[in-house]
Amino acid sequence: MASKEGTDRRDDDEVCPVCKSSRYLNPNMRFLINPECYHKMCESCVDRIFSSGPSSCPVAGCRKTLRKNRFRKQTFEDIGVEREVDIRRRVMHILNRREEEFDSKRNYDDFLEQREEIIANLVLRIDVAKTEAQLQQYAQENMQSIRNNQALEEQEATSFQARMTLEQEEAQRRRQIARQEYESERRELHAGREDFLSRLASGTAADASAIAKEGHKVLLKKSSARRSEEDRIRQKQAALRGSETKRTGTPLTTADTAGTSSGLIKGLRKIKTPEPEKPYDPFMGLVPEKRDYYTLQQSYPSAYLDNLQKNTQVSAGGYNLQEYYSRTLLEAFAGLGCFVEEEVSRREAEKVSKPTATEGAAMAAVKEN
Template identity: 35%
Template sequence: MPPKSLPARSGPTTAAAAVTETTPNGPSSTNSDEMCPVCKTLRYLNKDMLFLISPECYHPMCTVCVDRLFETGPAQCPYAGCLKTLRRKQFREAFFGDLSIEREVDIRRRVAAVFNKRESDFETLRDYNDYLEMVECLIFDLTSGDEVARQKAEGKLMDWERQHKEEIEAIKRARGDEKELRRVRMQQEKDEERRRREMMAKEDAEERRQKSNVMSELIDAVANSGNAGDAEREVKIILKKRGRHNDASAGAGSGAPGAGATNLSIRGLKKATTPMERLKARERKGPYSPFQGLRLAPSRYPQLEDKGVYHHIDLERFMSYEEYKVPGYDPAEFYKRAMFEAFGGLGLVIGEDEDAGTGGRGGRGEREEGEGTVKSETPSSGLVPVKMEVE
C-alpha cells in the first residue's frame, strides 16, 4: 500500500486527474513543502530541500529523489498508481505553488502556440469572440474535463496543428519580428537616455570646473596682491628647486660619457651632414643657370622672335592706336599665343605621351637641358632685344 501521505489516489491513472484532485483537498498540503512525499525527508533535516516536478504528471519530489531515481535513465513515477515514465531532463521547478495552476498555465501556453490568431485577423469582433470561446472550451476540456473530453480536445488540438502548420508558423514568425523590432527600439531608447544623462553630467562637471577655476583665480589674485613677501618667498623656493634640477641634469650630463662607452651600436643610420657639407659634396659645376635648365622655346614651329615676319591686319590697325601703343601692349605676346594655340597639341599622341595630361603644352617640345647648354644661350650683353617687324 502507498503511504498515507501520498497525494495520489489509486483511481486516476493520469497525472492531470491526480493533481486536480489532490491539490485542493490535500490534507498533506501543509506537509508538501515540509516533507518530500517520496523519501519522507523533512525540511528540518535538509534545509535546502527543493521540489521538482515533471510536466508529465506534476508529482512533486525532492532533488535527492530525482537524482536517485532517474540517474540510471527513464523510470516510472514513484507515486503509487502513476504509470508515467519520467526522465530526469524533464524535471523543473514549479513556478506556481499551486501545481494545478502550473499545469493550466502550461496547457494554455501550448494551446496559445497553436491558436495564435489575433483580433486583427478577424472580420468582426463577433467572429473573434466566437474563436476565443472555442479556444477557451478546448482549454477547459484539457484542464478540467474528464478523460473522454480531454482525449477529444487533445485530438482536436493535434488536428488543428497538423492542418494549419504553415499558417501558424507564419504568424509566429511575424510575431517574432515584431518582438525583435520592439526590443531594438527599446534598446535605442535606452541608449539615447544614457547618452543624454552622460551629456548632462559632463555639462555639470564643466560648469563646476569653471566655477572652481574662477574661485582659485580669485584666491590667487587675493594672495598675490596681499603679501609681496610671500610671493618673493615662493619665487625663491622655485629658484631653489630649479637650481637643484639643474644640478641633477648636470650630473647626468657628466655621467653620460661613461654611459656612451658601452658597445651598443646601430648600423645603417644615415651620416649626419650639414647642408653646407652636402653642398660641397655636390660640388658646384658650371655657371649659375637662371632658367634652371628649363627651355620653353617652341621646337616644332618657328619662333616669331627669330623670323619676325607675320602679317595681321587687325593687329596692325590696333597697334596704330595710341591706347595700345603707349601702355605697351605687346604684339609679340599676341603672336606667340596665337602660334601656340594654333600648334598646341599637334604631334601629340595621347597614350604615348605620359605628360600629355599634365603638361598640356605639346607643340612646344619642352625639355630639360644641361647647365652647359644654358651657358651657351647666355648673351654677353645684358639684353636680347625682341625683333618684331611687320611688313
C-alpha cells in the first residue's frame, strides 16, 4: 500500500497541475517553479500565461502574483528543500556580518543563533510578517555594511579561485618538469651505458674496474645534482606559497566602516572614527625658542649691551646678542626643574629599605638552617 501511494505521488509530480499534461506522454516536458509560491508547472503553460505580463498563479487556492522572469528550473527533488535553500540564501545575503565585526566570540555565536532562528521562522511560517519587517528595516539601515561584506566575499571567492588555478598550473608544470627530467635521465643513462660498453670493448681487461668505478662516480654526481636542484625548486615553491598566503590569507575587516546597526543584532563593535591627519611637524612638537619658565625677548635694557650692539666692530665679527640672551637665561633658569629635597628624601628612604630587606633575608636563612 505504501509503495502504491509513493508511485501515485511520483506520478502526480510528473503531471502539470494546469494543463494536466504528463511527462509519460511527452518526455521532453520541462517543469519550472517560481520562488513566490513554489508551484511547479510546465514550460508551455508558463509561456502561455505569463508572456503578456504578471498574472496570478493558476493553481487553485494560490492568489500570488507571478512574473515570468522569476520562473526557473527546480534544483532539488524536494520542494521543501528548494524553498529552505532559497530562504537561507536570501537571509544570509542580508545578515552577512563577519566574526571580526563583533566584540567577542560569544556575541558572534549569538548572532549565528539569531540568524538560524530567523531562517527557521520563515521556513516554518512563524511570525512571517514581523520577521520580514525586521529584515527589511535592517537592510535599509545597514545597506553600506552589507555591500562592503558582499564585496569582501566576492574578493575572497576570486582570490580562492585564482589560488586554485595557480595551484593547478603549478601541479601541471611540476608533472611536465618531472616528465622531462625522466626522459633526460633515461637518455643520459642510455648514452652512459653505450659509452661504458664502447670503452670496455676498446680497452683492456685491466682497465675494466677503473672504467666501472668512473662510471659509477658520474652517475652518483648526476643524481646528487638532480636532488639538489629538486630541493631548491621545492624550497622556492614553499616560499612563494607562504608569501601568497601572507598577502591574501588575512581577511579584511569592515568593523570600522560598518553602518549603524538596528536593534536586531547585538554585540557589534563601535565605529571608530579616524583622527584627522595632523600637519607635518619636523621638530616632533619641539619649539626651538619656547621655554617653560621664561620668554626670550628681542632686546633687554643694558648700557653695556647697548654699546656693543651699536659697535660695528663687534657685529662685523659675527657676534649676535640673541645668542647671548638665550644662553644667559637658559643658565639662569636651568635649576628650576630640580627638586633637591625630594630627591634626597627618596634616596635616604631607599638606603633605609635596603638594609632592612637584607636583615630580613638573613634572619630567614638562619631559621631554615
